[in-house]
Amino acid sequence: MAKLSVNLNKIALLRNSRHTGVPDVETFARAAHEAGAHGLTVHPRPDERHIRRTDVFMLDRLMRPWRPGFEFNIEGYPEPRLMDLVAEVKPEQCTLVPDAPGAFTSDEGWKLGPDQMAVAKPAIAQLKALGARAILFVDPNPDVVGRAVEAGADGIEIYTGSYAQAFRDGNHAEILAACAETCARARAAGLAVNVGHDLNLDNLSPLVAALPGLAEASIGHELTADALIFGWADAIARYKAALAGQ
Numbered sequence: 001m002a003k004l005s006v007n008l009n010k011i012a013l014l015r016n017s018r019h020t021g022v023p024d025v026e027t028f029a030r031a032a033h034e035a036g037a038h039g040l041t042v043h044p045r046p047d048e049r050h051i052r053r054t055d056v057f058m059l060d061r062l063m064r065p066w067r068p069g070f071e072f073n074i075e076g077y078p079e080p081r082l083m084d085l086v087a088e089v090k091p092e093q094c095t096l097v098p099d100a101p102g103a104f105t106s107d108e109g110w111k112l113g114p115d116q117m118a119v120a121k122p123a124i125a126q127l128k129a130l131g132a133r134a135i136l137f138v139d140p141n142p143d144v145v146g147r148a149v150e151a152g153a154d155g156i157e158i159y160t161g162s163y164a165q166a167f168r169d170g171n172h173a174e175i176l177a178a179c180a181e182t183c184a185r186a187r188a189a190g191l192a193v194n195v196g197h198d199l200n201l202d203n204l205s206p207l208v209a210a211l212p213g214l215a216e217a218s219i220g221h222e223l224t225a226d227a228l229i230f231g232w233a234d235a236i237a238r239y240k241a242a243l244a245g246q
């Protein structure tokens with residue numbers, strides 16, 4: 001069964017909209033662990049719009065007794081502040097994204113042409129020297145798999161935002177096939193395959209069914225929205241069930 005890594009970005013976003021510390025990121029991290037999530041994901045963006053560096057250090061301390069089985073996945077662009085943070089925290093996994101500092105969200109993967117390869121390859125070497133699994137966030141495009149291998153990645157995370165949009169539009173067959181082919185080619189190349197972005201309780205099951213050998217889904221935005229209806233623990237249980245094909 002693919003693992004569920006709960007992304008805490010949107011808990012932090014709500015917290016940052018007041019100066020009261022509510023909702024408390026630690027409380028929701030602890031509750032996610034108790035609810036059976038397999039790990040936590042954070043994306044400490046340069047502008048700290050949601051997850052702050054202080055959150056990352058807090059989560060590192062909180063998760064120590066639970067790791068390495070319960071994994072910490074830190075996402076971000078491999079600029080010095082992120083790489084220094086990762087070197088200090090040593091998460092089990094680091095997912096590199098090609099986001100510009102002010103990006104609205106992560107809405108595309110690495111293409112890994114010469115310029116991006118010159119950034120990604122040394123960053124991946126640094127991550128592996130730290131003992132972290134190095135994951136590259138890529139579009140659902142089988143042709144990028146070979147370049148991810150050349151970059152030295154341990155795995156890929158397939159960006160599923162375009163799949164989620166096509167699913168909403170009712171015409172997701174083609175992009176789902178692209179996700180499936182990207183997954184198959186990556187698995188054949190010995191890479192771990194994760195997925196993430198805009199996954200929800202409607203679009204997750206068909207994706208899981210089409211991607212045998214999927215390792216992990218990192219989910220935050222829609223899970224947090226669902227938790228406003230079902231509660232945090234029940235939302236996590238529902239996403240785990242969807243990942244288990246139930």
Ligand SMILES: CC(=O)[C@@H](O)[C@H](O)COP(=O)(O)O
Binds near residue numbers: 042043137
């Ligand atoms: C890489 C990815 O798709 C998400 O994990 C990303 O963290 C979303 O960032 P925002 O939560 O800032 O939209």
Ligand SMILES: NCC(=O)COP(=O)(O)O
Binds near residue numbers: 007218220221
């Ligand atoms: N890598 C994807 C992630 O961590 C969460 O993305 P989303 O569910 O917030 O869109």
